[in-house]
Amino acid sequence: MTKEVDPKLLEILVCPVTKETLEWDKNKQELISKKAGLAYPVRDGIPIMLVDEARKII
Numbered sequence: 610m611t612k613e614v615d616p617k618l619l620e621i622l623v624c625p626v627t628k629e630t631l632e633w634d635k636n637k638q639e640l641i642s643k644k645a646g647l648a649y650p651v652r653d654g655i656p657i658m659l660v661d662e663a664r665k666i667i
Contacts, residue, residue: 612638612654624649625658641666 614633622631624642631640631649639648640656647663649656 612651614640614651614654614656618656622656622658625660639664 613635619631619633619640622640623629624631624645624647626645626647627642629642629644631642634641634648637648638651640651640658641648642663643666646666647660648666649658649663651657
């Protein structure tokens, strides 16, 4: 079951590396920072904004 991230939360969350806005990937349940090349997981509707927890993307 996929969960949504609160749109208000998405408005204020930024990448901890680049300080830029993030994109929501509903299918993978991740917040994407294209500039940093990282995908931050969202578990039970809670964004995990730790670089050590992020997945590197191409």
